[in-house]
Amino acid sequence: TCTPKTFDYVIVGSGPAGLVIANRLSADPKVTVAVIEAGDSAYSNPNVTTLPKLITEYGAGLDTSVDWSYSSAPQTYMFNRTLPYHAGKALGGTTTINGMTFLRAEKAQIDAWEELGNQGWNWDSLWDSYSAQEGFQPPNEEQRRNGATYEDAAHGFNGDLSTGFTPYLVGQGFFNTLKETSEALGYLSNSDANDGSMRGTTTWPMTIDASKSIREDAARAFYYPVAESRPNLHVFLNTTATRIVFEENECSTSEVVATGVEVISSDNTTETIRGTREVIISAGSIRSPALLEHSGIGNQAVLEPLGIKTVVSHPTIGSNLQDQPNIAIVYTSPTNWTGYPTFVSLLTASDLFGDDLPGITEEIRANISVYAGAILADYAPHTTTLEIQEKLLKHQVDLIFDANSTVPLAEILWAPAGNLIIVPFWNLLPLSRGSIHVTSPDPLLPPSINPQLFQLPIDSFVQAAIAVRVREFFATGPLSEHVTSEISPGIEAVPQNASWRDPSWATWIKKTSGTNTHPVSTCAMMSKELGGVVDKEGKVYGTKNVRVVDASIFPTQISGHLSASVYALAGRIADSILAKTER
Template sequence: MTLISTLLLALGLSASQPVKAIPVSGVTSSPEGIEGSTYDYIVIGGGLAGLTVAGRLSEDPAVSVLVVEAGADDRDNPAVFDIYEFTVAEGTALDWQYPVEDGRIINSGKTLGGCSSINGGSWTRGSVAQYDLWSTLLEDSEADVGWNWDRMLHYMRKSENFMPPTADQLAKGAESIPVVHGSSGPVHAAFSHGMYGGPQQPAFIASATNASGVVHCPDLSAGNPNCVSMNPVSINYNDNDRRSSSAEAYLTPVEKKRTNWVTLTQHLVTKIVWVDTKLPLVATGIEFATYTNTTNGTTRFIAHARKEVIVAAGALRTPAVLQLSGVGDADILGPLNITTLIDLKTVGRNLQEQTNTVVAAGGTGFPVNGTGPNNAIAYPNFFQIFGNASDAKAAEVERSIGTWAASQAENGHSAEALETIFRKQVGIVLKDRAPMVEMFYVTGPDVASNQILTVLWQLLPFSRGRVEIVSADPFEYPNIHVNYFNVSFDMDVMVAGLQTLRRIFKTPPLSNLSIGETVPGAAVPDDGKGGTAADWQPYILQNFGSVAHPIGTAAMMRRDLGGVVDAQLKVYDTANVRVVDASILPMQLSAHLSASLYGVAEKAADLIKVAQ
């Protein structure tokens, strides 16, 4: 008998006892019937990863699953289901609006489906080398668990129901490589009925190739995204382009059929409940409270877990849940009168977030011919943005790794650990030539009339930040310090990317659609080389935004590197608590995160099934 089974048996929660019908199923906002009940698995967070894991675990009718989500069920809200309404949900009750330094915020979905319910839906994947790198950060004995491109491709395809472009979409520039996509998964991805057909997206693609040397490829999901292409989005083409969120994909089709799965909305998990304080800690369930737009509940409810508690609250909320539960840095928890059960100091550290800035120009009056969403994306690498300065810049980067690591040590495990990680990250940049910036072309009625606009963001920041609770009150937001541009190279990448983007705007055929730059325009004079760093830097610092792709705060790495979870996604020194969300990613990907996170969650579900 395992340690978990022995302890749970003592509590009358035997993992081997027959599963009884759970009191309620489907989606509810009432704790009635849930308070005091026992489930095989409790999932904290009903976002992208949480609903994916719950959906897969509940495929077994003998397994009972509870999901607790802080947001409401907004699947019938057009701001959620209508991909053409992207950005409408931002700044509303559907958005956590996490405050960070300098008065900025990071948008994050506070609704069933999480960020998959309010994001732009872009469907891309990173480079082969970036997924393969994950295994090199684990113990040697864990290298065969399969955290690499080959296995991740399997799970990303498992999650996906991709629709190849139609004849009309092909005529507008859409392409795909069918073999890298799944065709029977829950999450739909496709090009939209309203795909833009004017000259602007093909012109951007051609000018990006002409000005930077980035090649035109048919598919950004094939493992080599260092190219420019048309990009599908997570929509169901056969359902009038309805957003295909994790809620629509994994929950909606089965919620009335599976009596073994209940999702409780508008309730916040306040902490994990443990058997005792002996290591490894064994979770017996969760404590939770009512959480609405107007109410922070004072009553605490309890639900019990026979097998596991799975934390899927997102990269900014997951570390707070662990810290409130006594898992984190004792120097943070002690002053808050929270008993430290596991002094795991890197919980909440290694935060990595991307930054973006806009370049725009007035247009010549070209036709839009569509309603969106946008599709054209370019992913240049280090050498394509730094150009003739690449060799000198690469040498500077190699010399600076140790200095960067020392400067970020307080937000990681140690300078030595970060130097190891940074050397691998530099290898991804210089040797494997993973994309360094994303250039996301925007057109259509949501942009000023006839305007050409591109959002650029750095993809692989070296600056590291942290997430720390500031109170034992679970309703109080944690302190989120992103540490933007603390490593100066992150700013260098932004500047070089924007200089390259200006060259693209001035290169035919895109230049033929432009009547002159409007943003930043005269605020950053163009010296013929795209503007000086001295002019760009203050402008960027004043005008940049967060991309809302935070990762790393419960990283899947060896403990000596600052890891919080192992290759099985178990929190170190716990017997039955796993983390399954963006916080486990040890390093940013040159991609939008959704497609990869579905793969992570699909793989996690299989790891959990095999372990039982």
């Protein structure tokens, strides 16, 4: 049979965003949809489907065929280290390799998206999408005994995306030990972090189909169930989009019109897949800005030296990258722990800094202009202004450092494993800003990924403040009864009573941290005045029919894990595309 090459909608990328949009648009049999995906199907790939039974089994798909396996640019503020940077390359995108943690965001964070020029974007309106998509499978008795709790009001039960607790949840009383310790230290316990109030110690559900003990990636939720019944939905696998093709109109000064996407197939043939209504880019935070740049949409200072003609000038594309650093404290334990841990403490700035909060807040506020200057100095020329950068930082600081803020700033995972308790943790909301830009005219080469972790010293202070709290947990009963000694960083590297300002913390952190690979905001959805790349419906400013819909358009980083909110954001934008076509 002959494959059609003209569709109403062409979607690049089949991650959670691309597949939600494809699913929703192709529900109408009269509408034709193409999805272009550089990777292959991972339907029966055991590195993808198998649920880890132990934390050491986590990440089977990493650095295999379903991972782009990028590296970061050398990190100026981390002794010039280059960090591994994972991103999924398969039907299902990064949900085929991710940790499957299902945690949405803090309500105030999504409400704040509206303040950045996205009228109508707030927690309550996003909730419709969050809950309609979710098919929550409540925990069984054994899981409850091991710490799984939930609230009905925090979940949807009838959606396509199955969520639930791991069948291998660690027992041996670990969660109760953690919870009692957390409460002894004065932190909240949270019976369900998915209702917009994330703070506290809790267990998290995962994107899994608990009934089959299998990973619920984006394709399993939104593609395979409809694939056979929708001949109007066509997926091009092993096919890489190289640039957006525009209508030739030399004299037009108005919005450019996309007519399709140029692709290279696995057999190395180049062709154009035509989209008569829209081209939707869902290639993720790393490749969406790169694809726009290769198509001539971007910052002229980046494009011109590579010989790429600027079709639409967009100085901020690829800038504003926000990612998180990840590091672990490790203790030995006399107990031999088995099972898969999904235990977390989410702490706010006041939980972290306690009595130091007013002082550090004052220091941060006094330095906003300095921070903005440092960010600008690391950006490509002419990206944004000091005034706008200050405004964006102030918006973030207000959310996090207000004395009554409920926004989690720290995520601490508790992972008992064999005779160890491993505790990865991260500053959820760094103020540092990085960038992703193409460095070659060859669209098959990956862009330079530069998260600029620890560009601003405040970010390592936050990371150190978390570390101090983790040590306090281990020194407090009943958790203290389950550990013998600290093996990372160890008191030789960081003295036992080192405060968060102690330089030994900063040294260890910068020498040892990796990235948490939660990149967002490289094509931010914000008002044009603030340097937004897309409007509140994902449409790229200056184009008639190009949208970006994926994690790259998050206006800000969030305290949840990203996939739940990527699904919901895509669902909401699908609503607005459908509402337009019905008009």
